[in-house]
Amino acid sequence: MITGRTREIVQLAMPWLAMALFLAIWEVVCVVFDLPEILLPRPSRVFEVFIQRIDILLAYCWDTLWTTVLGFLLAIAGGVMLGVLIGASPLVYAGLYPLLIAFNAVPKVAIVPILMIWIGVGPTPAVVTAFVISFFPIVVNVATGLATIEPEMIDVLYSLGASRFEILRKVGIPRAMPYLFASLKVAITLAFIGSVIAETVGGNRGIGFLMLSAGARNDAPTTFAGLFAIAIMGVAMYAVCALLEKRMTRWAFRGQLVS
Numbered sequence: 001m002i003t004g005r006t007r008e009i010v011q012l013a014m015p016w017l018a019m020a021l022f023l024a025i026w027e028v029v030c031v032v033f034d035l036p037e038i039l040l041p042r043p044s045r046v047f048e049v050f051i052q053r054i055d056i057l058l059a060y061c062w063d064t065l066w067t068t069v070l071g072f073l074l075a076i077a078g079g080v081m082l083g084v085l086i087g088a089s090p091l092v093y094a095g096l097y098p099l100l101i102a103f104n105a106v107p108k109v110a111i112v113p114i115l116m117i118w119i120g121v122g123p124t125p126a127v128v129t130a131f132v133i134s135f136f137p138i139v140v141n142v143a144t145g146l147a148t149i150e151p152e153m154i155d156v157l158y159s160l161g162a163s164r165f166e167i168l169r170k171v172g173i174p175r176a177m178p179y180l181f182a183s184l185k186v187a188i189t190l191a192f193i194g195s196v197i198a199e200t201v202g203g204n205r206g207i208g209f210l211m212l213s214a215g216a217r218n219d220a221p222t223t224f225a226g227l228f229a230i231a232i233m234g235v236a237m238y239a240v241c242a243l244l245e246k247r248m249t250r251w252a253f254r255g256q257l258v259s
Helices: 004-032 043-052 054-088 090-105 108-119 123-147 151-159 164-202 206-216 220-248
Strands: none
Touching: 004 043, 043 054, 043 220, 054 090, 054 123, 054 164, 054 206, 054 220, 090 123, 108 123, 108 164, 123 164, 123 206, 151 164, 164 206, 164 220, 206 220
């Protein structure tokens, strides 16, 4: 029988082992098939470039990180408020939910040129794109959490003299918290996608702009180093959201039977 401590160690080690195996296979494939660097550089070469240009990468990573986080925070603020309105009111749900679905169906890369016309080139389009692309999952999950309160529970609370606002504050919002944090883990990765798209299409800073410039020079190792940097930032922000979820919704976690 695996002890709890051993299970924790295995769980912590598994992502690193999987990543090491993936990189090893990648390296072997590049060597065995003698793939040209411009097509697929070896991971060892990408890491070499990553270390050589760490100062440049950090500077461009910071530009991408702050625009992404700012857009993400704005999406949380707006998404939670609108999600509460939609989940608490059937009329608002019927009126706004179809519009949200229609807006979310529009490819976000298509709105970046429009944003550039409206607000110009710079970090602002990246912030707005990160906001737009991460807004919908937050709204939907918060609204779902509120809309799934059992009618029987609402009837009992009404019979005990609770007002609509008290039901929302004491039952609805706590009920929606697991849904909210689940959406945040998805939304933060989408926010990075949005900001990098904006930087690639019309930015003058950020990892997306760096990768576009490297691609124009056929500098594949730098392009892949940028991809690695985006992945590292995405995993780090995902881990922050997961940690907050575990601390703030500990009551929602249930034990699992593991052999």
